[in-house]
Amino acid sequence: MTIVATLVLLLATVSAGLAAGVFWLYQHTIMPGFGRVDDRTFVGAFQAIDRAIINPWFLGGAFFGAPALTLAAALLHLGEGQRSVLWWALGALVAQVVIIAITIVVNVPRNNALKDAGDPDTIDVAAVRRAFDEGRWVRANRVRVLLSVVALAALCWSLVVHGRLAG
Numbered sequence: 461m462t463i464v465a466t467l468v469l470l471l472a473t474v475s476a477g478l479a480a481g482v483f484w485l486y487q488h489t490i491m492p493g494f495g496r497v498d499d500r501t502f503v504g505a506f507q508a509i510d511r512a513i514i515n516p517w518f519l520g521g522a523f524f525g526a527p528a529l530t531l532a533a534a535l536l537h538l539g540e541g542q543r544s545v546l547w548w549a550l551g552a553l554v555a556q557v558v559i560i561a562i563t564i565v566v567n568v569p570r571n572n573a574l575k576d577a578g579d580p581d582t583i584d585v586a587a588v589r590r591a592f593d594e595g596r597w598v599r600a601n602r603v604r605v606l607l608s609v610v611a612l613a614a615l616c617w618s619l620v621v622h623g624r625l626a627g
Contacts, residue, residue: 465536469549469622472529473615476552479522479559480608482513487605491598499585503574506592510571523563527556530615542625548618555611559604566600 534549
Protein backbone atom coordinates (compact mmCIF):
# COMPACT_ATOMS: atom_id res chain seq x y z
CA MET A 461 0.00 0.00 0.00
CA THR A 462 1.31 3.40 -0.86
CA ILE A 463 0.79 6.59 1.07
CA VAL A 464 -0.91 8.00 -2.04
CA ALA A 465 -3.51 5.21 -2.04
CA THR A 466 -4.15 5.79 1.66
CA LEU A 467 -4.43 9.56 1.24
CA VAL A 468 -6.77 9.34 -1.77
CA LEU A 469 -8.99 6.85 0.03
CA LEU A 470 -9.09 9.10 3.09
CA LEU A 471 -9.93 12.18 0.95
CA ALA A 472 -12.65 10.23 -0.87
CA THR A 473 -14.18 9.32 2.48
CA VAL A 474 -14.07 12.89 3.79
CA SER A 475 -15.55 14.21 0.54
CA ALA A 476 -18.32 11.61 0.65
CA GLY A 477 -19.05 12.65 4.23
CA LEU A 478 -19.36 16.27 3.19
CA ALA A 479 -21.77 15.34 0.39
CA ALA A 480 -23.84 13.15 2.72
CA GLY A 481 -24.00 16.02 5.19
CA VAL A 482 -25.39 18.39 2.56
CA PHE A 483 -28.13 15.98 1.49
CA TRP A 484 -28.90 15.15 5.13
CA LEU A 485 -29.16 18.83 6.03
CA TYR A 486 -31.56 19.51 3.18
CA GLN A 487 -33.71 16.53 4.17
CA HIS A 488 -33.92 17.19 7.88
CA THR A 489 -33.59 20.96 8.18
CA ILE A 490 -33.85 23.06 5.04
CA MET A 491 -36.83 21.46 3.31
CA PRO A 492 -38.89 20.99 6.51
CA GLY A 493 -38.17 24.63 7.33
CA PHE A 494 -39.19 25.71 3.84
CA GLY A 495 -42.37 23.68 4.24
CA ARG A 496 -43.41 26.05 7.03
CA VAL A 497 -43.02 29.34 5.15
CA ASP A 498 -45.25 31.25 2.75
CA ASP A 499 -44.81 30.92 -1.02
CA ARG A 500 -42.86 34.14 -1.51
CA THR A 501 -40.38 33.26 1.22
CA PHE A 502 -40.02 29.72 -0.15
CA VAL A 503 -39.31 30.85 -3.70
CA GLY A 504 -36.94 33.66 -2.72
CA ALA A 505 -35.02 31.63 -0.15
CA PHE A 506 -34.72 28.55 -2.36
CA GLN A 507 -33.50 30.68 -5.26
CA ALA A 508 -30.85 32.24 -3.01
CA ILE A 509 -29.68 28.92 -1.57
CA ASP A 510 -29.57 27.25 -4.97
CA ARG A 511 -27.47 30.09 -6.39
CA ALA A 512 -25.13 29.89 -3.40
CA ILE A 513 -24.60 26.12 -3.55
CA ILE A 514 -23.30 26.29 -7.10
CA ASN A 515 -19.72 26.95 -6.05
CA PRO A 516 -16.34 25.20 -6.30
CA TRP A 517 -16.37 24.15 -2.65
CA PHE A 518 -19.56 22.13 -2.97
CA LEU A 519 -19.25 21.01 -6.58
CA GLY A 520 -15.54 20.20 -6.50
CA GLY A 521 -15.16 19.30 -2.87
CA ALA A 522 -18.19 17.10 -2.43
CA PHE A 523 -20.68 16.61 -5.25
CA PHE A 524 -18.26 15.74 -8.06
CA GLY A 525 -15.21 15.51 -5.83
CA ALA A 526 -16.47 12.48 -3.91
CA PRO A 527 -17.01 10.25 -6.96
CA ALA A 528 -13.80 11.48 -8.63
CA LEU A 529 -11.75 10.70 -5.53
CA THR A 530 -13.59 7.41 -5.03
CA LEU A 531 -12.79 6.39 -8.60
CA ALA A 532 -9.15 7.32 -8.05
CA ALA A 533 -9.10 5.31 -4.80
CA ALA A 534 -10.60 2.32 -6.58
CA LEU A 535 -8.01 2.52 -9.36
CA LEU A 536 -5.22 2.68 -6.77
CA HIS A 537 -6.49 -0.61 -5.30
CA LEU A 538 -6.55 -2.71 -8.47
CA GLY A 539 -3.54 -4.79 -7.46
CA GLU A 540 -3.53 -8.30 -6.12
CA GLY A 541 -4.31 -8.44 -2.45
CA GLN A 542 -6.16 -5.12 -2.56
CA ARG A 543 -9.41 -6.26 -4.15
CA SER A 544 -11.30 -6.23 -0.85
CA VAL A 545 -10.77 -2.44 -0.73
CA LEU A 546 -11.57 -2.14 -4.43
CA TRP A 547 -15.02 -3.72 -4.08
CA TRP A 548 -16.06 -1.41 -1.25
CA ALA A 549 -14.82 1.61 -3.16
CA LEU A 550 -16.67 0.50 -6.29
CA GLY A 551 -19.85 0.04 -4.28
CA ALA A 552 -19.49 3.61 -3.00
CA LEU A 553 -18.83 4.84 -6.53
CA VAL A 554 -21.99 3.21 -7.88
CA ALA A 555 -24.05 4.91 -5.16
CA GLN A 556 -22.40 8.25 -5.96
CA VAL A 557 -23.08 7.92 -9.68
CA VAL A 558 -26.75 7.19 -8.97
CA ILE A 559 -26.85 10.30 -6.75
CA ILE A 560 -25.54 12.40 -9.65
CA ALA A 561 -28.13 10.88 -11.99
CA ILE A 562 -31.00 11.58 -9.57
CA THR A 563 -29.76 15.11 -9.09
CA ILE A 564 -29.55 15.76 -12.83
CA VAL A 565 -32.90 14.15 -13.65
CA VAL A 566 -35.05 15.27 -10.70
CA ASN A 567 -33.55 17.99 -8.52
CA VAL A 568 -31.67 20.27 -10.93
CA PRO A 569 -34.56 20.80 -13.38
CA ARG A 570 -36.80 21.84 -10.48
CA ASN A 571 -34.11 24.08 -9.01
CA ASN A 572 -33.50 25.71 -12.38
CA ALA A 573 -37.20 26.25 -13.08
CA LEU A 574 -37.54 27.93 -9.70
CA LYS A 575 -34.51 30.16 -10.32
CA ASP A 576 -35.63 30.98 -13.87
CA ALA A 577 -39.14 31.94 -12.72
CA GLY A 578 -37.88 35.38 -11.80
CA ASP A 579 -38.04 37.80 -8.93
CA PRO A 580 -40.54 36.65 -6.28
CA ASP A 581 -41.96 40.20 -6.22
CA THR A 582 -42.96 39.97 -9.89
CA ILE A 583 -44.24 36.39 -10.34
CA ASP A 584 -47.08 34.20 -9.18
CA VAL A 585 -45.11 32.57 -6.35
CA ALA A 586 -47.92 30.12 -5.50
CA ALA A 587 -47.94 28.77 -9.06
CA VAL A 588 -44.14 28.60 -9.17
CA ARG A 589 -44.05 26.71 -5.87
CA ARG A 590 -46.72 24.24 -7.04
CA ALA A 591 -44.82 23.63 -10.29
CA PHE A 592 -41.64 23.04 -8.28
CA ASP A 593 -43.31 20.01 -6.63
CA GLU A 594 -41.66 19.96 -3.22
CA GLY A 595 -42.87 16.43 -2.57
CA ARG A 596 -41.03 14.98 -5.56
CA TRP A 597 -37.91 17.01 -4.78
CA VAL A 598 -37.90 15.78 -1.17
CA ARG A 599 -38.52 12.14 -2.16
CA ALA A 600 -35.60 12.27 -4.61
CA ASN A 601 -33.43 13.86 -1.94
CA ARG A 602 -34.40 11.12 0.52
CA VAL A 603 -32.90 8.61 -1.92
CA ARG A 604 -29.79 10.79 -2.22
CA VAL A 605 -29.49 10.80 1.58
CA LEU A 606 -29.75 7.02 1.74
CA LEU A 607 -27.27 6.47 -1.08
CA SER A 608 -24.82 9.04 0.26
CA VAL A 609 -24.84 7.38 3.68
CA VAL A 610 -24.32 4.00 2.00
CA ALA A 611 -21.40 5.43 0.00
CA LEU A 612 -19.88 6.96 3.12
CA ALA A 613 -20.25 3.72 5.08
CA ALA A 614 -18.68 1.73 2.24
CA LEU A 615 -15.74 4.12 2.12
CA CYS A 616 -15.34 4.02 5.90
CA TRP A 617 -15.25 0.25 5.75
CA SER A 618 -12.79 0.37 2.87
CA LEU A 619 -10.49 2.41 5.13
CA VAL A 620 -10.76 -0.29 7.79
CA VAL A 621 -9.96 -3.01 5.25
CA HIS A 622 -7.14 -0.91 3.79
CA GLY A 623 -5.66 -0.50 7.26
CA ARG A 624 -5.82 -4.23 7.92
CA LEU A 625 -4.08 -4.96 4.63
CA ALA A 626 -1.38 -2.41 5.36
CA GLY A 627 -1.13 -3.79 8.92
